[in-house]
Amino acid sequence: MARMDAVSKRTAQKIEKLAEQVMRAVKGGKNPFVEIPVRSLANVRFDPKKRIVQLGGQRQKRYFFNVAMAKKFMQTFLVSDACKELVESGKTTSIRDLYYITKHTIGETRQNTFEEQDESDPIIEDLEVALDALREELHLFASRKGSMVGPVTIRDSGDTIDLRRMGSGGWAVPSIVEENVIEFVRHEARYVLLIEKDAVWTRFNEDKFWKRERCIILQGGGQPPRGVRRLVQRLHQELKLPVYVLVDNDPWGFYIYSVMKQGSINLAYESMRMAVPDARFVGLSSFDKDKYQLPGNVAIKMDDGDVSRAKQMLAYPWFKEARWQREIQEMIRSGVKFELEALSRRGISFVTEEYLPRKLKEKDWLE
Amino acid sequence: MARPAVRQLELVPAEPAGRKPARLEVARPPRAGVPVPAGAGAGGAAGGEAPERAAAAPAPRAPKRRATAEQMAQRQREISISEFFTKNRHLLGFDNPSKALLTTIKEAVDNSLDACEEAGILPEITVEVRDLGYESGLRRAKGQAEEPAPERARGAGGHHPPDARSDLSKGEGRFVVVVEDNGPGIVKAQVPKIFGKLLYGSKFHRLKQSRGQQGIGISAAAMYGQLTTGQPIRVVSRTGKARPAHLFEIQIDTRKNDPVVTRDDELREWHQEHGTRVELEIVANWQQGQKFVNRYVEHTALANPHATVHYLRPKQERLTFPRATDELPKEALEIRPHPHGVELGALMLMAAESRSHDLKGFLGSSFSRVSPAVADEILKAAAFKGRVRPRDLAEDRHLAESLHRAIQATKIMAPPTNCLSPIGDALMKKGLVSFLQVIESEGPQEDGDGQLDLDHATKRRATGASSRKAKVQPDEAGPERAGGSGGPYPPDLEEGVEKIKGHNYFIATVTRPPRVYRGNPFQVEVGLAYGGSWPADKPIELFRFANRVPLLFQRGACGVTEAVVKTDWRNYLLSQPRGSLPVGPMALLVHVASVWVPFTSESKEAVAHYPEIIREIQLAAQECGRKLATHIRKRQHADYQAQRRSIFELYIEEVARALGKITGKSPVPIQREFLRVAEAVTEAELEERSETAPPASGPRPRAEAPGARAPKDASEKVSRNPRRRDEDE
Numbered sequence A: 001m002a003r004m005d006a007v008s009k010r011t012a013q014k015i016e017k018l019a020e021q022v023m024r025a026v027k028g029g030k031n032p033f034v035e036i037p038v039r040s041l042a043n044v045r046f047d048p049k050k051r052i053v054q055l056g057g058q059r060q061k062r063y064f065f066n067v068a069m070a071k072k073f074m075q076t077f078l079v080s081d082a083c084k085e086l087v088e089s090g091k092t093t094s095i096r097d098l099y100y101i102t103k104h105t106i107g108e109t110r111q112n113t114f115e116e117q118d119e120s121d122p123i124i125e126d127l128e129v130a131l132d133a134l135r136e137e138l139h140l141f142a143s144r145k146g147s148m149v150g151p152v153t154i155r156d157s158g159d160t161i162d163l164r165r166m167g168s169g170g171w172a173v174p175s176i177v178e179e180n181v182i183e184f185v186r187h188e189a190r191y192v193l194l195i196e197k198d199a200v201w202t203r204f205n206e207d208k209f210w211k212r213e214r215c216i217i218l219q220g221g222g223q224p225p226r227g228v229r230r231l232v233q234r235l236h237q238e239l240k241l242p243v244y245v246l247v248d249n250d251p252w253g254f255y256i257y258s259v260m261k262q263g264s265i266n267l268a269y270e271s272m273r274m275a276v277p278d279a280r281f282v283g284l285s286s287f288d289k290d291k292y293q294l295p296g297n298v299a300i301k302m303d304d305g306d307v308s309r310a311k312q313m314l315a316y317p318w319f320k321e322a323r324w325q326r327e328i329q330e331m332i333r334s335g336v337k338f339e340l341e342a343l344s345r346r347g348i349s350f351v352t353e354e355y356l357p358r359k360l361k362e363k364d365w366l367e
Numbered sequence B: 001m002a003r004p005a006v007r008q009l010e011l012v013p014a015e016p017a018g019r020k021p022a023r024l025e026v027a028r029p030p031r032a033g034v035p036v037p038a039g040a041g042a043g044g045a046a047g048g049e050a051p052e053r054a055a056a057a058p059a060p061r062a063p064k065r066r067a068t069a070e071q072m073a074q075r076q077r078e079i080s081i082s083e084f085f086t087k088n089r090h091l092l093g094f095d096n097p098s099k100a101l102l103t104t105i106k107e108a109v110d111n112s113l114d115a116c117e118e119a120g121i122l123p124e125i126t127v128e129v130r131d132l133g134y135e136s137g138l139r140r141a142k143g144q145a146e147e148p149a150p151e152r153a154r155g156a157g158g159h160h161p162p163d164a165r166s167d168l169s170k171g172e173g174r175f176v177v178v179v180e181d182n183g184p185g186i187v188k189a190q191v192p193k194i195f196g197k198l199l200y201g202s203k204f205h206r207l208k209q210s211r212g213q214q215g216i217g218i219s220a221a222a223m224y225g226q227l228t229t230g231q232p233i234r235v236v237s238r239t240g241k242a243r244p245a246h247l248f249e250i251q252i253d254t255r256k257n258d259p260v261v262t263r264d265d266e267l268r269e270w271h272q273e274h275g276t277r278v279e280l281e282i283v284a285n286w287q288q289g290q291k292f293v294n295r296y297v298e299h300t301a302l303a304n305p306h307a308t309v310h311y312l313r314p315k316q317e318r319l320t321f322p323r324a325t326d327e328l329p330k331e332a333l334e335i336r337p338h339p340h341g342v343e344l345g346a347l348m349l350m351a352a353e354s355r356s357h358d359l360k361g362f363l364g365s366s367f368s369r370v371s372p373a374v375a376d377e378i379l380k381a382a383a384f385k386g387r388v389r390p391r392d393l394a395e396d397r398h399l400a401e402s403l404h405r406a407i408q409a410t411k412i413m414a415p416p417t418n419c420l421s422p423i424g425d426a427l428m429k430k431g432l433v434s435f436l437q438v439i440e441s442e443g444p445q446e447d448g449d450g451q452l453d454l455d456h457a458t459k460r461r462a463t464g465a466s467s468r469k470a471k472v473q474p475d476e477a478g479p480e481r482a483g484g485s486g487g488p489y490p491p492d493l494e495e496g497v498e499k500i501k502g503h504n505y506f507i508a509t510v511t512r513p514p515r516v517y518r519g520n521p522f523q524v525e526v527g528l529a530y531g532g533s534w535p536a537d538k539p540i541e542l543f544r545f546a547n548r549v550p551l552l553f554q555r556g557a558c559g560v561t562e563a564v565v566k567t568d569w570r571n572y573l574l575s576q577p578r579g580s581l582p583v584g585p586m587a588l589l590v591h592v593a594s595v596w597v598p599f600t601s602e603s604k605e606a607v608a609h610y611p612e613i614i615r616e617i618q619l620a621a622q623e624c625g626r627k628l629a630t631h632i633r634k635r636q637h638a639d640y641q642a643q644r645r646s647i648f649e650l651y652i653e654e655v656a657r658a659l660g661k662i663t664g665k666s667p668v669p670i671q672r673e674f675l676r677v678a679e680a681v682t683e684a685e686l687e688e689r690s691e692t693a694p695p696a697s698g699p700r701p702r703a704e705a706p707g708a709r710a711p712k713d714a715s716e717k718v719s720r721n722p723r724r725r726d727e728d729e
């Protein structure tokens, strides 16, 4: 067994405590349970002072002697056991790997402990909140996606990397970007720009926007993974860089911005270490179609799902501000949405040469 | 000895004319195996044999031809019946050697059951099939002298070609079919005509529910035997203790359709006080035909729970279906035809036969439900000018037509229904139970694919092993009520569930009130057996019966099938592919009883598609289906209960192992503690459940569980439950 650092020791103890508590209940002839904070919209609060989404106090009991819960109960301990082993051996693995580690056939049946990864991923999140341990502390990481370039030099697991010289693909953002893995060495960036889409990010990189503007550009392939979000927060907090978010003009784009800013409902327990309440929304705004003279035929009609989602957003506490309400209502009113690529109708580099510079110059953003 | 039968059978009228000759002309012997003597050309034979040449008739136009036509007409009257059915034996169910085996047995058994019922005797019937080829092989092996059977065959005219056997296909050979009953016996003088004359019987001219109708059955079988083996039918019959038994050997002079008695002996001794034994030697195919016979015998026992049937087969153990009741079926009374059911031709025929002098008398005496007032009404509607006698109707088609119309236009009371004798709910259930007992213990049966339209295996068993095991445990025989000692969580048997050889079957039956189609009363009954060892993933078994006779062929063409397919079984929790039988572990019995079952053909294999009949079957099926759905729901509930406990047991091992690894302790005591809690939790929950919503059947807590109060409470709840449900309805 590898020597454990203090954090790992604490994590292993937490898992042990969980198991012992169950065994004590069974010994006493009681139906054993695991208490798990509820991870749903109903148990999510917006903290107006910290301006982030946080988990409320609701907890649910997962009993073993309950037909609907028994399997999940069992799965919780299979995952606990596997994580404890990872922590003790000092190894880190992907959540997909963990799925395979814990998957096997039960007894002489044709039933498996887990049928799909979709079953084991939420159990991991349950365990995180139940133990109040971060995923990283459980030695797990999610699939990696996201890239970054900019005038900054970092140290990644001891290797010094100059993000000004990353070619066309950029530096792949790892899942775990804590201080012990990633350090910021030196930089001359003025701000951070998070772009929703890989393709648009590639345009920015190719046009050397980051060099001209002296900024760091990141993309997270749609909804940014935890690594990207954590890194953006660190850049914001440690290097004091303002954060701008560039997303599609549709409810999903708005939601990405909202997660960057306040944290997600699903991972509300991690908002503290991920959210950037000061993040600014630079586009695409529902009013840009007029301001930047986008032809009508690049618009996409919203479907019913889009509309209802947009209406839900009107009720989000962090979108209660008048300008946001106007923004969303305009989207609903017009009934159309735009992708970032729609800007290319005005020229292939319109977005990097005219659109964004003008936005920033005019301070045309929402917060 | 009879005239060479085979040669006569080859007779073909050169120029058929008259009623059915068109068929005669095209019909050739359906099987290559039918011996055709060399030189016995149709023309030559016909020319050579016309003994009763008619007196020359007047010759208006073409004298020569017309004279021939007259001759033909004469000859047809003499030979058409036997001739027709020889050529068209498929119409009577003798299409091929495997089906002929079944038909022969069926005709004899049906007659025995009819006779016993009519005489008020509880039937005890023996069906025996003997493989002559196998037996002579055995004798040869023992060095015994061979019986001169082949010799005798040739002796019967010598026209049986010796090479006939070379045509025999696999499994085909000579068999003796024996059917014996304890019925009233047959008066000596009648025996020859009954077995040696087609269209001779007691049931054709009356309207009464019976198996036989036409007066063809047994004599056709005799004819088939004679045709294929040259052997006469052997009959032993005795009508009472005081009277001697007689043994007959009878051949059919097919040309004249008359019996030729080749042996008539008084037996000094016979083991039956009264009864009839029929022996037929036929060419049959046991290998392919046995599945039909097995099914016929099983199903006959099923639909006739008052009968005991012994079944003896080559190389197999004797099988007995004991009677399930000592109660004879209600006697079916004979009725006169109902006016609304009569067709024009029949009306004319009846008028011709009437001994009444006036129409009012004719109507009143020939039909049921025609009172003098009703007769007046009919005659008023017919508005005949002048006096019309029944005799006039028989001759004048127009007059008959107006009377027919008038009858249809008059409101007449529905026919009496005491002519029907359904099996009845209780007996149908008993029949199903004893049927299931026999097939459960008989073991699985290998069934080749029936090329005929026979539903698949008689008992497609999910596993053969379980039923064989059941045989080893004789103490388990017999239906059990009350929760048995089955699995770890024995469910109490709910109402309608029978435990048969360790398998639980849900049995429901429905008898519909009598209805009328085309003036003929009929009645539909449906019974189902669900669960047990029927496979769950195959279409259900559909058992069709008409007047207690199993219908084994032409399932697709049968109105019963149509009605069952048209019923939406998904309402009753079975799956059902579009336009097909439902799928599920079930056997469905449908019985149509009528004074005249409308068959689609003379072989009596499929019921015609009368909308009235189809609708009744559907209604009965629906009623049964609703009972089934209630049962399935209950069972699903019980399954769920058992399942939840097994779920816990399944996961406990996993959880204990994980907990043990995390805490560094042995998983065994952890597992034990979990199991202990599992029992306590489930029991407490069950008690809670039975207080709030008592399940009709649920798993009982394990015997070792503390507190025997719970199961008692639960069972009280169970017995209270049905009553409450009745009130709700």
Ligand SMILES: Nc1ncnc2c1ncn2[C@@H]1O[C@H](COP(=O)(O)OP(=O)(O)OP(=O)(O)O)[C@@H](O)[C@H]1O
Binding pocket: B107, B111, B112, B115, B181, B183, B184, B185, B186, B194, B200, B201, B202, B203, B204, B211, B212, B213, B214, B215, B216, B217, B218, B219, B220, B276
């Ligand atoms: N085993 C028997 N015991 C007493 N009577 C019999 C027996 N078998 C036949 N009979 C009498 O012989 C008659 C002729 O039988 P057969 O089978 O030829 O015709 P069926 O039964 O009337 O009609 P179907 O052609 O529909 O069978 C019967 O109507 C019955 O009266």
Ligand SMILES: [Mg+2]
Binding pocket: B107, B110, B111, B211, B212, B213, B215, B216, B217, B218
């Ligand atoms: Mg008959």
